[in-house]
Amino acid sequence: MALCLGLAYLWANGDFDSAYPTMPTLLFVYGTLRRRPRGSHHPLLRRSRCVGIAWLRGRLYDLGRYPALVLGADLHERVRGELYAVPSTGNHWRRLDAYEECAAGDPRAEYRRERIEVQRHDGKAVTAWCYVYNRSIRGYRRIMPADYRVYQRRRATAAAPQGEKHA
Numbered sequence: 001m002a003l004c005l006g007l008a009y010l011w012a013n014g015d016f017d018s019a020y021p022t023m024p025t026l027l028f029v030y031g032t033l034r035r036r037p038r039g040s041h042h043p044l045l046r047r048s049r050c051v052g053i054a055w056l057r058g059r060l061y062d063l064g065r066y067p068a069l070v071l072g073a074d075l076h077e078r079v080r081g082e083l084y085a086v087p088s089t090g091n092h093w094r095r096l097d098a099y100e101e102c103a104a105g106d107p108r109a110e111y112r113r114e115r116i117e118v119q120r121h122d123g124k125a126v127t128a129w130c131y132v133y134n135r136s137i138r139g140y141r142r143i144m145p146a147d148y149r150v151y152q153r154r155r156a157t158a159a160a161p162q163g164e165k166h167a
Helices: 002-012 092-099 148-159
Strands: 026-029 049-057 059-062 067-070 078-085 111-120 125-133 141-143
Parallel strands (some): 026 125
Antiparallel strands (some): 026 078, 049 111
16 A cells, blocks of 8 residues: 555655656657647547657658658667656556557557657656567658657648749
8 A cells, every 4th residue: 555655755746757767657758749839639549648858869751741760779870759657457458559550569560569668858768668560661751850859840840831922
């Protein structure tokens, strides 16, 4: 009982992640699951707590409606995203896996969920779950810088109709 109360206290006071940095309830998101421009959470993460900005080493690719993350020891780009504390109770992970088209052990799944090392905004390394692209990226455009929000803004600006020129 005391352990449960202690964990509840840590969770309520925002110290859960620092006390238990390798808990599998952390999730790194880099694409469509990130907060909306006005700060609202994706509906699948509304019961989760945003821990803050984080990054990992990898590359992002534009798949059209969403990005793909590729990891590799030789990749030195910083992929910017957000770190969430996701409740381990309920069916949160099942819903996230379905959204990401992730099926454990299925080599045909679009994404696989992996535990990886992520750098928090304060420089502390933590282990978090992350959805990694599970198919070939051949033919897809690389997203640079590796920040999907910046990329979306630039793409929207480029696609916006330009005003007519006056003589």
